[in-house]
Every structure is written in C-alpha cells, then in structure tokens.
Amino acid sequence: MAKSTAPGLKLDSKTPAGKMSEKWEEYKGHVPLVSPNNKRRIDVIIVGSGLAGASAAASLGELGYNVKVFTFHDSPRRAHSIAAQGGINAAKNYRNDGDSVYRLFYDTIKGGDYRAREANVHRLAEASTLIIDQCVAQGVPFAREYGGLLDNRSFGGTQVSRTFYARGQTGQQLLIGAYQALSRQVQLGAVELYNRHEMLDVVVVDGKCRGIIARNLLTGELERHAAHAVVLCTGGYGNVFYLSTNAMMSNTTAAWRAHRRGAFFGNPCYTQIHPTCIPVSGDYQSKLTLMSESLRNDGRVWVPKRAEDRLKDPRQIAEEDRDYYLERRYPAFGNLVPRDIASRAAKVACDEGLGVGKSGLAVYLDFADAIKRFGKETVEARYGNLFEMYEKITGDNPYEVPMRIYPAVHYTMGGLWVDYDLMTTVPGLYAAGEANFSDHGANRLGASALMQGLADGYFVLPYTMGTYLSNEIRTGAISTQTPEFEQVEKEVRDRINHLMGLGGKQSVESFHRRLGKIMWDKCGMARNAKGLEEAIGEIRELRAEFWRDAFVPGRTDEYNPELEKAWRVADFLELGELMCQDALHRNESCGGHFREEYQTPEGEAQRDDDKFMYVAAWEWKGENEKAALHKEPLEYEEVKVTQRSYK
Amino acid sequence: MRLTLKIWRQGGQYKGEFVTYQLPDVNPDMSFLEMLDVLNEQLVNRREEPVAFEHDCREGICGTCSLVIDGRAHGPMKGTTTCQVHMRHYHDGDTIVIEPFRARSFPVVKDLVVDRSSFDRIIQSGGYVSVNTGQAQDANAIPVEKEQASHAFDAAACIGCGACVAACPNASAMLFTSAKVSHLALLPQGQVERQKRVLAMVAQMDKEGFGKCSNVKACEAECPKDISVQNIARMNREYLSAVFASDKAMV
Numbered sequence: 001m002a003k004s005t006a007p008g009l010k011l012d013s014k015t016p017a018g019k020m021s022e023k024w025e026e027y028k029g030h031v032p033l034v035s036p037n038n039k040r041r042i043d044v045i046i047v048g049s050g051l052a053g054a055s056a057a058a059s060l061g062e063l064g065y066n067v068k069v070f071t072f073h074d075s076p077r078r079a080h081s082i083a084a085q086g087g088i089n090a091a092k093n094y095r096n097d098g099d100s101v102y103r104l105f106y107d108t109i110k111g112g113d114y115r116a117r118e119a120n121v122h123r124l125a126e127a128s129t130l131i132i133d134q135c136v137a138q139g140v141p142f143a144r145e146y147g148g149l150l151d152n153r154s155f156g157g158t159q160v161s162r163t164f165y166a167r168g169q170t171g172q173q174l175l176i177g178a179y180q181a182l183s184r185q186v187q188l189g190a191v192e193l194y195n196r197h198e199m200l201d202v203v204v205v206d207g208k209c210r211g212i213i214a215r216n217l218l219t220g221e222l223e224r225h226a227a228h229a230v231v232l233c234t235g236g237y238g239n240v241f242y243l244s245t246n247a248m249m250s251n252t253t254a255a256w257r258a259h260r261r262g263a264f265f266g267n268p269c270y271t272q273i274h275p276t277c278i279p280v281s282g283d284y285q286s287k288l289t290l291m292s293e294s295l296r297n298d299g300r301v302w303v304p305k306r307a308e309d310r311l312k313d314p315r316q317i318a319e320e321d322r323d324y325y326l327e328r329r330y331p332a333f334g335n336l337v338p339r340d341i342a343s344r345a346a347k348v349a350c351d352e353g354l355g356v357g358k359s360g361l362a363v364y365l366d367f368a369d370a371i372k373r374f375g376k377e378t379v380e381a382r383y384g385n386l387f388e389m390y391e392k393i394t395g396d397n398p399y400e401v402p403m404r405i406y407p408a409v410h411y412t413m414g415g416l417w418v419d420y421d422l423m424t425t426v427p428g429l430y431a432a433g434e435a436n437f438s439d440h441g442a443n444r445l446g447a448s449a450l451m452q453g454l455a456d457g458y459f460v461l462p463y464t465m466g467t468y469l470s471n472e473i474r475t476g477a478i479s480t481q482t483p484e485f486e487q488v489e490k491e492v493r494d495r496i497n498h499l500m501g502l503g504g505k506q507s508v509e510s511f512h513r514r515l516g517k518i519m520w521d522k523c524g525m526a527r528n529a530k531g532l533e534e535a536i537g538e539i540r541e542l543r544a545e546f547w548r549d550a551f552v553p554g555r556t557d558e559y560n561p562e563l564e565k566a567w568r569v570a571d572f573l574e575l576g577e578l579m580c581q582d583a584l585h586r587n588e589s590c591g592g593h594f595r596e597e598y599q600t601p602e603g604e605a606q607r608d609d610d611k612f613m614y615v616a617a618w619e620w621k622g623e624n625e626k627a628a629l630h631k632e633p634l635e636y637e638e639v640k641v642t643q644r645s646y647k
Numbered sequence: 648m649r650l651t652l653k654i655w656r657q658g659g660q661y662k663g664e665f666v667t668y669q670l671p672d673v674n675p676d677m678s679f680l681e682m683l684d685v686l687n688e689q690l691v692n693r694r695e696e697p698v699a700f701e702h703d704c705r706e707g708i709c710g711t712c713s714l715v716i717d718g719r720a721h722g723p724m725k726g727t728t729t730c731q732v733h734m735r736h737y738h739d740g741d742t743i744v745i746e747p748f749r750a751r752s753f754p755v756v757k758d759l760v761v762d763r764s765s766f767d768r769i770i771q772s773g774g775y776v777s778v779n780t781g782q783a784q785d786a787n788a789i790p791v792e793k794e795q796a797s798h799a800f801d802a803a804a805c806i807g808c809g810a811c812v813a814a815c816p817n818a819s820a821m822l823f824t825s826a827k828v829s830h831l832a833l834l835p836q837g838q839v840e841r842q843k844r845v846l847a848m849v850a851q852m853d854k855e856g857f858g859k860c861s862n863v864k865a866c867e868a869e870c871p872k873d874i875s876v877q878n879i880a881r882m883n884r885e886y887l888s889a890v891f892a893s894d895k896a897m898v
Binding site: 055058059062073074075076077078080082083092094130132133134135136137138139141142143144145146147148149150166167169171172173176179180181183184186187193195218247248249281282284285286287289290389392393395458459462507509510551553554555558559561562 | 658659674676677678680681684685688690691692694695696697699701702703704705706707708709710711724727731733735756757760762763764766767770771772773774775776777778779780781782783784785786787789790791792793796799800803804806807830831834836837
C-alpha cells in the first residue's frame with residue numbers, strides 16, 4: 001500500500017519555477033538523464049496501446065528501455081483512440097490567422113473553465129507543433145491543399161483554424177502511425193507485446209509501484225510482470241454511463257485498481273457530454289455514435305419555435321418558425337461554442353418541450369444552407385463519410401433531411417491525479433492520455449484529446465520519467481517471486497472466484513444498464529444535491545445487489561468475455577459513487593459539471609473561484625467508506641481568470 | 648420480426664457445430680450486434696453460455712468485429728462492417744447463418760472469435776517509416792501532391808479486420824498487405840525503405856501461411872473500407888522491381 005496521507009493535505013504538483021513560457025525548456029535542460037547502458041537495465045510496463053500508450057511505448061523503446069505493452073484487444077491497433085473523427089490541434093499558425101503557442105494555451109485554459117493546471121497546458125501547447133511534424137514524418141496522411149501543404153479546419157471554442165485532420169478518421173490515422181512506430185520497436189526487440197492481456201491490479205513494494213498482475217484473456221492464467229515503472233494509458237471511464245460514445249470494452253479497471261492501491265483520483269465528476277451524437281432509438285441500444293464536432297463548422301443547429309411543430313417534416317417549417325438557438329444566444333461563436341455549452345443548450349431546448357422526433361430528445365443539425373452556399377460536392381468532400389455513417393444508422397439521408405442529434409457522454413476530463421511528471425501519488429506509477437486528469441480542466445476543447453495523448457507519449461513521458469528512473473539504475477532486475485506479488489495475485493484470484501461463484505439470477509449487462517441510468521439521470525448533463533445524494537444511495541444498493549445476485553457464466557480458465565465484463569462492471573459500480581460524491585462536494589458549476597443550484601440568471605455555469613479553484617484529488621479509504629478529499633490549489637500566474645464568455 | 652439464427656459454436660462444450668436459435672422479437676432499428684446482444688442476454692438468463700463474438704467501437708472503424716453472415720464477410724451490405732449492419736435489411740421469418748472468419752492463418756479462439764495476430768506480424772516486418780520520436784522535420788517541409796495524398800489515404804483507410812482474407816477462396820492477405828505497402832510507397836516519406844519494406848512484408852505474409860492471389864477480387868468486393876485491388880497490382884509491381892533491384896536477384 002502506498003503511504004496514507006492526512007486528509008486535507010495540499011498536493012504538490014511539482015510544477016517547475018520560472019516564467020510560464022520557459023518552465024518546460026528549463027525542466028528539460030535539467031532533468032536527470034539515464035545513460036544508454038543503464039536504460040537497458042530498466043524495465044517499463046505500459047498498459048494500453050492507444051495514442052498515449054503506443055506513442056510512449058515506441059518512444060521509450062527507441063530510447064533503449066525494456067518495454068512491455070499490455071492490451072486487452074486482439075491487436076494494439078484496436079484501441080479506442082481509433083474512433084476519434086475530427087482532428088488534432090496544433091499551434092502551427094500555418095494559416096497566418098494569429099495562432100500561437102500562447103493562444104492555444106489560453107484557449108485550452110479558458111475552454112477548461114479555469115480548472116486546469118497552467119504549466120501542464122502550456123507544455124501541451126508547446127508539444128503540439130512537434131506532434132504534427134512527427135506524424136507527418138511517419139506517413140500519416142493528413143488533409144492537404146492543392147499546393148501540397150497541410151490543410152486546417154476550425155473547431156469549437158476557438159477563433160483560429162488550427163485543427164489538422166485526415167478526412168473524418170484522424171484518430172485512426174494517428175493511431176496507425178503510433179502503432180506502426182510501436183510495431184517497429186517490437187521487430188527490433190525493444191518492445192514486447194502482450195495482446196489479449198488485461199491488467200487487473202498493480203503491485204506496490206515498499207511504497208513503489210513494481211509491476212502488475214495481468215490476466216491472459218485466452219487461457220485465464222494470471223501472470224506477474226515486474227518493472228521499475230508502470231504507465232497507465234488506459235483511457236477514460238465514460239462507460240460508467242453504460243450508453244456513451246466509448247467503445248464497448250473501454251473501462252475504468254486499470255485506473256480504479258490503481259486508485260485502490262493508493263493513486264488519488266482527480267476530479268472524477270468532470271465528464272464531457274458531446275453535443276452531436278445520434279439520438280437513442282430504443283432499450284436494446286448498446287452504445288451511442290458520435291458525429292464529429294467539425295459538422296458544426298457548416299451545419300446549423302435549430303429547434304422549432306413552437307412545440308406543435310416538433311413532429312412536422314423539418315423542411316416544411318418556415319425559416320421564421322425556427323430557433324437557431326446557438327446563433328441567437330452566442331453570436332460571437334454561434335454554432336461553434338464549446339461542447340459543454342452546446343450540449344446544455346440542447347438540453348434546455350428539449351426541456352422546454354421543443355425537442356424533435358418521437359422521443360423529443362433531439363435537435364436538428366441542418367446542412368441545407370451549406371449545400372446552397374458551397375454545393376453538395378463540397379459538403380460531400382468535407383463530411384461524406386460522416387453523412388454515410390449517419391444514414392447507415394438512422395436510415396435518413398442528411399443531404400435531404402436535417403440530421404437529428406442529441407448530446408451523449410463522450411470523454412472524461414477527470415482521471416488519476418498526476419503531478420507535472422505525469423506520476424500518480426504512487427511513486428513509479430504514471431498515468432497518461434485520457435487516463436489522467438491533467439490538461440483539460442472541467443471541459444475539453446474539440447481536437448485536443450488526440451493532442452494530449454500523443455504529447456504525453458511522444459514528448460512528455462520520455463523526459464519526465466528520467467527524473468524517477470535515474471534513481472533506479474542501481475535497483476537491478478525486480479523479482480516477481482516476492483510476498484507482495486503473491487499477495488496481490490491471490491487477491492485477484494479470490495475476486496475472480498468470487499465473481500464466478502455468485503450464481504445469482506441477473507446478467508452483468510443488466511446491472512451495467514441500471515448503473516448507467518442512475519448516472520445519466522442524476523450525475524449527467526445537469527446535477528443537483530438532492531439527486532446526487534439519492535444516486536449515492538442507489539449505487540450502493542445496486543452494488544450490494546450485484547454481489548448478491550449477478551450471474552457470470554463460463555469458466556475462469558478459458559476465453560470468457562462475460563467474466564471480463566463482470567470485473568469491469570464491478571469496478572464501475574465503485575467509481576460511480578465517487579463521481580457522485582465529487583459532484584456533490586463541488587458546490588459550483590464549471591465546464592462539464594453543471595450544478596443546477598449554481599447558474600447565472602441567463603442559465604450559464606456559475607463558478608465559485610474563492611471556494612473551488614482547486615483540483616479535487618480523492619484518496620481511497622476502503623469499500624463502503626467515504627473517500628478522503630485532498631486539494632491541489634490552482635494558481636493562475638499567466639492567464640487572468642474571468643467569467644467564460646462566448647457571446 | 649422473428650428470426651432463426653444458425654451460429655457456429657466451437658470451444659467449451661461445443662466441438663465445432665452449427666447451433667440453431669430463435670429470436671421472436673427483433674426490432675428493425677437494432678444493429679446486427681445488438682441483435683446478438685439480445686440473444687446473449689437470453690442465453691445468460693437461461694444459464695447457457697453466450698455466443699462469443701468480437702466487437703468494440705461499433706462505429707465501423709476499429710476493425711474488431713468479424714463475422715461471416717450468410718456466406719459474406721461482414722454481411723450483405725457493401726462497404727460496411729458487421730457492427731454497422733442494421734436489422735432493417737432483414738425480413739420477418741429470415742434464417743441467418745453466422746460463422747467466424749475462416750482461414751488457416753486466423754485460428755478460431757472460440758465460437759466466432761479468431762486470432763488475427765498474423766496481421767500484426769506482417770506490419771512488424773516492415774509496415775512503417777523508420778523515424779524515431781524527435782527526428783522529424785517541419786511538417787510542411789514535405790509537400791505531397793493533393794491527389795497523391797488522397798490515393799495514399801485510400802490505402803491507409805484499411806482497418807485490419809481481415810475480411811479480405813475471409814472472403815478470398817485462397818485465404819490470401821494480399822489486399823491487407825498491399826494496402827500498407829501502397830500507403831507508404833505513394834508518399835515521399837516512404838521512399839527510403841520502399842524496396843526493403845515490400846520484400847519483408849511479402850516474406851512475412853507467406854510465412855504466416857496466407858494463400859496466393861488468383862485475381863478473384865472477392866477481397867475488394869467485401870472490404871468494408873472499399874480498398875481497391877489496384878493496391879495488389881501496385882504491390883506486385885513494387886515487389887518485382889524490388890526483387891530485380893536487390894542483390895538476391897543476382898544470385
């Protein structure tokens with residue numbers, strides 16, 4: 001177990017001193033190095049093979065460390081980063097439209113509603129330009145102009161065009177680039193790949209993370225793997241809501257198990273609800289599909305002004321009977337307001353009874369004007385694959401009829417608390433990409449998730465891990481034949497046997513669905529104290545019922561997806577409670593966290609900077625115990641904190 | 648609507664056989680995989696073992712889902728992965744036969760799940776540009792003609808699902824391998840290792856036991872990302888010129 005800390009203790013972010021724009025350069029100039037012959041004696045475990053994991057593994061392998069990569073997928077290329085559509089931000093200023101590192105930094109801080117750590121965000125903006133260079137050198141086929149140079153588009157929450165894209169498949173192309181770099185290191189023998197292996201716990205020895213217990217998903221065997229450092233690149237926890245745009249297997253297990261071993265969980269209540277997703281169509285629904293935010297560049301969002309027009313053919317509704325509510329409420333940014341604002345505005349419209357379609361939980365995203373202005377061909381070139389996907393799922397043709405969209409859970413800004421080095425509160429245990437909490441504050445801007453994953457993996461961890469690993473060169477190989485490994489393996493085995501032996505009557509899936517409903521209704525787009533208190537009680541009851549009445553078929557010693565799901569859902573049932581607890585304690589609204597009690601007369605989020613300008617980092621205290629709150633105060637040296645406005 | 652499913656079961660209590668299931672109430676708006684979710688929920692409630700099948704993103708991009716539906720890889724619709732097939736394309740009373748992707752180089756793991764790690768090894772053999780982190784020049788220092796970039800993208804759109812192998816009577820991996828060879832051969836970044844790459848990847852492909860190409864073109868027809876067989880022609884050209892240019896040809 002990691003050291004226990006006194007509640008209320010202020011966390012040290014280890015942010016370097018100096019001017020904001022010089023901190024990272026300064027840090028890099030003084031970070032302790034590990035010499036090439038010593039790197040060979042250092043083992044690093046990377047869990048997850050998405051943008052953060054694959055890029056970190058490739059880069060650390062290139063440096064000469066012994067790297068092992070674990071993924072529960074059949075191939076590292078399947079990681080959920082692959083599904084990102086719209087693009088990746090970088091302060092290249094190739095458009096000459098006034099962009100700069102500072103402006104990307106500023107937009108990200110403001111977009112995050114002043115709840116992110118400035119130094120991390122500045123570093124992210126600095127790394128952004130290097131990412132584009134690296135990816136192009138790998139052969140990532142970004143969109144280009146006729147002159148052969150790179151094209152850009154604009155995204156929500158910014159007034160410059162800094163988003164690089166590869167049709168509607170930017171995540172796929174970036175991930176394949178990182179996967180290929182990783183594959184090269186596998187071929188060179190620097191990285192060892194463990195496909196179809198799921199990390200089920202971390203092992204802490206004398207206060208340091210020294211390895212993991214992984215389950216071979218084909219044989220069910222539990223394996224011990226030791227290392228001098230472990231990096232969790234295991235993505236976000238949006239699937240706690242059951243319905244989300246996350247892939248079906250995305251889960252919180254690695255992060256949650258680390259949390260239970262001493263890693264604090266940062267801002268768990270900060271979840272991003274993406275405004276443009278295909279609405280729910282029925283009870284059987286397994287996931288929601290996102291339509292890229294880039295669509296808001298040319299699509300206009302509206303609802304009918306009168307409730308009686310809700311079910312009318314939208315093409316028959318006259319211009320003056322439509323409410324283009326984003327353009328009306330936010331004239332400066334119009335349809336390109338940040339995600340949290342666009343989502344909430346859609347909810348407000350639907351709450352007022354103006355939502356369209358049978359469920360009344362949808363708004364229109366209309367391309368008629370864009371088609372009139374640019375022609376169908378141009379619109380097709382920009383969004384063809386998205387339109388096709390929409391038609392496949394809904395059966396409607398968006399060239400003819402406006403799309404129907406509704407917000408859905410998409411991303412989690414919260415995650416394991418990390419310091420400037422991306423190290424958690426357990427020494428030697430790192431978290432990168434969506435798995436950490438670090439860069440997006442209370443709301444993430446579009447096209448910034450890919451940027452963060454790759455910045456962490458390619459350009460941050462290879463430097464910052466040296467700070468810790470330079471002290472490990474004399475440690476020597478770490479044995480897995482120790483009481484600590486034995487104990488953790490036993491706990492994992494006991495939990496698996498417990499799950500397999502439950503013998504109840506209800507499917508794991510049904511518990512997940514019920515948890516999701518509680519979370520969406522009471523810890524979703526809008527929250528209030530009463531609902532959150534109820535949710536905590538309901539989740540506790542549901543968790544008890546799960547351990548009483550769930551049923552897991554099959555055996556432990558074989559490929560058993562139901563067992564995998566059961567373990568993950570059991571972890572979600574614990575995380576959900578912490579999210580509600582965090583949302584309940586944060587008596588303010590900020591970014592994706594909207595507490596109904598705290599809003600301006602116009603219905604905008606009302607922050608309370610005096611009381612809540614800190615990162616809430618929660619310490620695990622045991623099952624059915626209340627987690628302990630620690631605070632990392634956020635001090636803004638560079639950006640002047642104001643009320644966020646997109647009007 | 649009412650459907651009859653004939654599903655290949657293998658592993659556990661099943662030696663390898665088709666098992667018939669009835670689904671009395673399928674909603675036409677469901678996706679194909681949601682229909683299988685409903686079946687599995689029923690099986691679990693009856694204390695039977697659910698059908699193992701692979702899936703993840705359910706948006707047609709991760710390449711995980713992998714079913715042969717009524718004899719066709721990824722089912723009846725062109726340019727569509729299994730997860731994007733919706734039940735509105737079926738009719739009340741239909742019988743649907745569901746099998747795994749079948750190929751010697753894709754051994755069955757369980758029921759409808761196969762092992763496609765051979766694809767990883769083909770990429771590992773050379774499907775990349777050798778550039779370490781930090782070695783890159785400014786991105787705009789490498790201009791790429793727009794149309795050329797677009798062709799490279801068309802090849803790079805491959806999701807590595809393996810439908811091409813499942814569709815091919817020879818279980819050939821030529822479309823998959825040639826898509827990566829083409830993607831990189833069409834870009835200036837890929838030129839330095841162009842010849843080495845194609846030789847290594849073809850050698851690995853053969854080593855994995857995939858069959859030869861006999862120009863059936865079923866791969867292109869079933870590819871969910873419409874990868875063209877022109878890539879195979881390009882790879883053959885690349886391979887021949889690499890063989891002639893290499894020392895091996897002189898021996």
